[in-house]
Amino acid sequence: MSSPKSDFLRTLTERGFIHQTSDLDGIDAAAKEGRLTTYVGYDCTGPSLHIGHLLSIIMLHWLQATEAGKPIALMGGGTTRIGDPSGRDSTRQILTTEKIEENKNSIKTAFNRFLTFGNGKLDAVMSDNAEWLPHLNYIDFLRDIGRHFSVNRMLSFDSVKLRLERDQELSFLEFNYMLLQAYDFVELNKRYGCVMQMGGSDQWGNIVNGIDLGRRLGTPQLYALTCPLMMTASGQKMGKTANGAVWLNGDLLAPYDYWQFWRNTEDADVERFLKLFTYLPMDEIAKLAALGGAEINEAKKILATEATAILHGREAAELAAETARVTFEQGELAESLPTVEISAALIDAGLGVLTAFGPEYAKLLPSTSEARRQIKSGGLRVNDKTVTDERGVLRVADLTAEGVVKLSFGKKRHVLLRPV
RNA sequence: GGGGGAAUGUCCCGAGCGGCAAAGGGGGCGGACUGUAAAUCCGCUGCGUAAGCUUCGUAGGUUCGAGUCCUACUUCCCCCA
Numbered sequence: 001m002s003s004p005k006s007d008f009l010r011t012l013t014e015r016g017f018i019h020q021t022s023d024l025d026g027i028d029a030a031a032k033e034g035r036l037t038t039y040v041g042y043d044c045t046g047p048s049l050h051i052g053h054l055l056s057i058i059m060l061h062w063l064q065a066t067e068a069g070k071p072i073a074l075m076g077g078g079t080t081r082i083g084d085p086s087g088r089d090s091t092r093q094i095l096t097t098e099k100i101e102e103n104k105n106s107i108k109t110a111f112n113r114f115l116t117f118g119n120g121k122l123d124a125v126m127s128d129n130a131e132w133l134p135h136l137n138y139i140d141f142l143r144d145i146g147r148h149f150s151v152n153r154m155l156s157f158d159s160v161k162l163r164l165e166r167d168q169e170l171s172f173l174e175f176n177y178m179l180l181q182a183y184d185f186v187e188l189n190k191r192y193g194c195v196m197q198m199g200g201s202d203q204w205g206n207i208v209n210g211i212d213l214g215r216r217l218g219t220p221q222l223y224a225l226t227c228p229l230m231m232t233a234s235g236q237k238m239g240k241t242a243n244g245a246v247w248l249n250g251d252l253l254a255p256y257d258y259w260q261f262w263r264n265t266e267d268a269d270v271e272r273f274l275k276l277f278t279y280l281p282m283d284e285i286a287k288l289a290a291l292g293g294a295e296i297n298e299a300k301k302i303l304a305t306e307a308t309a310i311l312h313g314r315e316a317a318e319l320a321a322e323t324a325r326v327t328f329e330q331g332e333l334a335e336s337l338p339t340v341e342i343s344a345a346l347i348d349a350g351l352g353v354l355t356a357f358g359p360e361y362a363k364l365l366p367s368t369s370e371a372r373r374q375i376k377s378g379g380l381r382v383n384d385k386t387v388t389d390e391r392g393v394l395r396v397a398d399l400t401a402e403g404v405v406k407l408s409f410g411k412k413r414h415v416l417l418r419p420v
Numbered sequence: 421g422g423g424g425g426a427a428u429g430u431c432c433c434g435a436g437c438g439g440c441a442a443a444g445g446g447g448g449c450g451g452a453c454u455g456u457a458a459a460u461c462c463g464c465u466g467c468g469u470a471a472g473c474u475u476c477g478u479a480g481g482u483u484c485g486a487g488u489c490c491u492a493c494u495u496c497c498c499c500c501a
Contacts, residue, residue, distance in 0.1 A: 268457085368467085392469095410450060
């Protein structure tokens, strides 16, 4: 197609969101008229979404911001009971319905910062396929939906093919996943006039199945749009911090740590990430991207603050930036660092360093054995002084003027112990 | 139904004559160098502030001593029917 006429497609294209689409012209036209109602589905396999999901959420944001259509966030309350085999070597553990409900409620909270929900034409809605999938009748489903699926073709999909080639188990349960996801698309079309599904590039097959099913059932033309799988410039899969996944929920990953995650972006990724993970205008991004050498750190700080702001709010982002500035640039003690309160009696009696860093208190390290090893390689500091004696003890004399002890693991992770 | 093979350090792959806390990778973490980057180099990578304790699919057995030998069971793969 020529250059896109809709703000929506132009934005996604210039910011690098688009990996694959069906019928670009059709999408463009629908976006221009504001009738591109679009959904993205989210599994409820974990307690929170993580940055792997962020691209699709931001795409929904742009959909709404450019007035291209109504965003639908679909919770996979039903499909999670089956388990998507895509990208999986082995069968997912089957979660209990209680666990799925719990995850779902926790996941939902992340969307409010990105989308405006309500009853208006372009207001976002949250749906849940547990509303319809559990009520399907097996025979009816086979007759109405199953007959449109060719097993020959299903076997050719990567998610299935890989398992078969490697002689890995693929249960009949999982084999049905793609039918249900296809059905979701059609159902959302009926309920909300949804005409497009977006997702990560690994979802392409599943999405196209929905389009095919729609055509066979006489549903209006449906569209697909996928975004690239996020990798860092050095080829690592994105989304890991030292402590695990980069969760979107603040109770699982504090705004400060989230800010740090973005601050540590590789040079080569800065421009790409500014486009994808912030709402900054393109000309401003171009300026930041032009920075070279050590100056690029300024761009990284802006990336971190902007990305944190759209998830946790401006105030939390500024606080994280300030905490980082005091800690890293002035080398001073920032009282807003993550703080663990301990009983004053522990300090009075003298608290062993190994224990203090361990899982019981600062939680910087998973075990005291690990703490011992880190001391040997010089990775632990108390009040910015490297710990050399694994038998060292924290005492009242170690408290700073602020009445805390600063424990550091590596150059980047700090925790304050505050006796109360 | 019959025959053969395999399960190893709770991230993955993977060696392992009866003396093993168990080779080697990958990944991860720390240190050095830098810019809280990448690349590179070095170190660490079961638990325990000591003594020591607990690991090789599960349960028994042989032995001074078992990842290693024997028996049963579980799961997976291959061949035959």
